[in-house]
Amino acid sequence: MAIKGFIKEKDAETRExxxxxxxxxxxxxxxxxxxxxxxxxxxxxxxxxxxRELRERDPDLKVIVVTADVQGATLSRLxxxxxxxxxxxPATKHAxxxxxxxxxx
Amino acid sequence: xxVGFGLAAVSLSEVIDLRVTLTxxxxxxxxxxxxxxxxxxxxxxxxAYSMIEQFFFGRFSxxxxxxxxKEEGKKLAALFGDESSYxxxxxxxxxxxxxxxxxxxxxxxxxxxxxxxxxxKDRVTFQPPRYLGSDVDAVKLxxxxxxxxxxxxxxxxxFSFSNADAYGLLFLIAANDSIEWTKKAVDEYIEGLA
Numbered sequence: 001m002a003i004k005g006f007i008k009e010k011d012a013e014t015r016e017x018x019x020x021x022x023x024x025x026x027x028x029x030x031x032x033x034x035x036x037x038x039x040x041x042x043x044x045x046x047x048x049x050x051x052r053e054l055r056e057r058d059p060d061l062k063v064i065v066v067t068a069d070v071q072g073a074t075l076s077r078l079x080x081x082x083x084x085x086x087x088x089x090p091a092t093k094h095a096x097x098x099x100x101x102x103x104x105x
Numbered sequence: 106x107x108v109g110f111g112l113a114a115v116s117l118s119e120v121i122d123l124r125v126t127l128t129x130x131x132x133x134x135x136x137x138x139x140x141x142x143x144x145x146x147x148x149x150x151x152x153a154y155s156m157i158e159q160f161f162f163g164r165f166s167x168x169x170x171x172x173x174x175k176e177e178g179k180k181l182a183a184l185f186g187d188e189s190s191y192x193x194x195x196x197x198x199x200x201x202x203x204x205x206x207x208x209x210x211x212x213x214x215x216x217x218x219x220x221x222x223x224x225x226k227d228r229v230t231f232q233p234p235r236y237l238g239s240d241v242d243a244v245k246l247x248x249x250x251x252x253x254x255x256x257x258x259x260x261x262x263x264f265s266f267s268n269a270d271a272y273g274l275l276f277l278i279a280a281n282d283s284i285e286w287t288k289k290a291v292d293e294y295i296e297g298l299a
Contacts, residue, residue, distance in 0.1 A: 002204070041211065041231045068215035073228040089212050 006093045020050030040067040051081045130262040137257040141247035156241040157210030163229035167280040171210040173273040178202045180271040225290035
């Protein structure tokens with residue numbers, strides 16, 4: 001929700017999904033985002049599984065993971081799924097916009 | 106245990122660019138049904154707290170509670186949310202303050218539980234944090250914890266942000282079915298230090 005506010009100034013169209021299942025339903029319904037900000041801690045299937053499913057649907061989709069999970073084992077699991085970047089929480093406006101701009105290039 | 110919490114404090118300080126102090130955790134083993142009495146005796150004399158609960162799952166599993174004295178919420182909102190963040194959020198200030206407290210809970214719990222899990226050679230996953238209210242007092246705490254069974258392993262630490270004189274309390278309660286594993290893992294960790 002805070003990230004959506006930060007991105008507003010980039011004039012980007014944004015959609016939100018409260019859980020991984022809803023995000024995948026958006027994609028399966030034909031929505032084609034250029035960039036996804038993905039929280040790892042979500043209800044339902046969770047962020048890691050959501051990322052895995054997103055990769056299966058679109059191997060080139062840029063996904064920026066935002067997480068408070070500090071465990072090395074979690075970060076290792078993510079590496080295998082190719083996130084564009086990982087932002088540690090708190091996701092400051094500066095960090096979010098800098099990652100957005102890198103993804104835009 | 107204080108190594109894990111010390112690592113958590115360092116991890117937090119790196120990310121939020123503030124000096125975070127976590128006290129050496131006090132660990133208690135007690136019957137789960139006595140947790141409300143125990144917590145009542147451990148919390149400070151603030152009249153009410155904002156409370157966040159977050160479950161974690163692994164071989165080390167259980168629930169964590171973050172308690173922030175009600176008047177500290179505004180200080181934390183100022184620390185973590187600058188004016189533009191508040192404006193961008195499109196929330197009224199009370200809701201923004203709540204979002205900040207939940208986020209702090211997520212970050213502090215993630216750091217402490219995550220580092221502890223790593224120390225015990227485990228990996229945990231988290232449910233999203235739940236906000237349980239901003240007026241949690243001893244009575245409400247007791248009501249919320251009334252259903253616990255079995256034995257509980259309770260960790261208590263106090264965290265503070267030195268730049269802002271804001272603080273909160275963190276409790277971890279290991280789930281009944283992970284107590285034996287946790288005790289064994291702690292013993293193995295201590296043996297490994299020798």
